Amino acid sequence: MLEELKLTVCKYNKALITHGLVTMTSGNVSGRDPETGYVVIKPSGVSFECLEPGDMSVVDLEGNIIEGQYKPSVDTPTHLYVYRHMSAVNSVIHTHSNYATAFAALGKPIPVYLTAMADEFGGAIPVSAYARIGGEEIGQEIVARIGTSPAILMKNHGVFTIGPSVQSAFKAAVMLEDIAKTVHLALQIGEPDIIPDEEVARAHRRYTEKYGQ
Ligand SMILES: [Zn+2]
Numbered sequence: 001m002l003e004e005l006k007l008t009v010c011k012y013n014k015a016l017i018t019h020g021l022v023t024m025t026s027g028n029v030s031g032r033d034p035e036t037g038y039v040v041i042k043p044s045g046v047s048f049e050c051l052e053p054g055d056m057s058v059v060d061l062e063g064n065i066i067e068g069q070y071k072p073s074v075d076t077p078t079h080l081y082v083y084r085h086m087s088a089v090n091s092v093i094h095t096h097s098n099y100a101t102a103f104a105a106l107g108k109p110i111p112v113y114l115t116a117m118a119d120e121f122g123g124a125i126p127v128s129a130y131a132r133i134g135g136e137e138i139g140q141e142i143v144a145r146i147g148t149s150p151a152i153l154m155k156n157h158g159v160f161t162i163g164p165s166v167q168s169a170f171k172a173a174v175m176l177e178d179i180a181k182t183v184h185l186a187l188q189i190g191e192p193d194i195i196p197d198e199e200v201a202r203a204h205r206r207y208t209e210k211y212g213q
Helices: 003-018 076-085 098-106 115-121 137-145 166-189 197-210
Strands: 028-032 039-041 057-059 065-067 091-095 151-154 158-163
Touching: 003 028, 003 039, 003 091, 003 166, 028 076, 028 166, 039 076, 057 076, 076 091, 076 137, 076 158, 091 166, 098 151, 098 158, 098 166, 115 166, 115 197, 137 151, 137 158, 151 166, 158 166
Parallel strands: none
Antiparallel strands: 028 039, 028 091, 039 057, 057 065, 091 158, 151 158
16 A cells, blocks of 8 residues: 555655765654555664665554554654644654754754755744653644744754655755754854844745746
């Protein structure tokens, strides 16, 4: 079942490694099938290199296993909480990417210092309160604090991104790490100016309406 979504979710789980966003078995990608409502997610503790599309776990929104020989990721309750409360979200991605997670470790949001942030995220990257792994606390923090951003820093933990598709949530994860690295470098040599809110809104509108083919 859901062969195409399994293929996509498997491919982007592996892409977390090739893009340097995770190490060993940390991090995970899931995707929701809008028709059945089922969620395809990485199995727990299986190394990214060995992942095959057929290894993906399929669960319903309550966490019941529909298909799959492995236990789903320990972060599954987080993903499912987000899907149950945000109907437009069809993908959730979790990483511990280093530069973004450094801001998460400090509990610091990332203000809009770069036009790329205005374009891609349309605002500052928010940060959550500390939340325990395993239950629904992380999901509650994401839903309460992510606002219109496609990405949030989980305090003392890492990164969660969301999107209408796996591709869009993945792009947010890659772009977030890129801007976090640049902002970190900028903060080593000075104090950058924050781009004013109205300019951020203008740039974001232009980018989302006019950029690309
Ligand atoms: Zn984690």
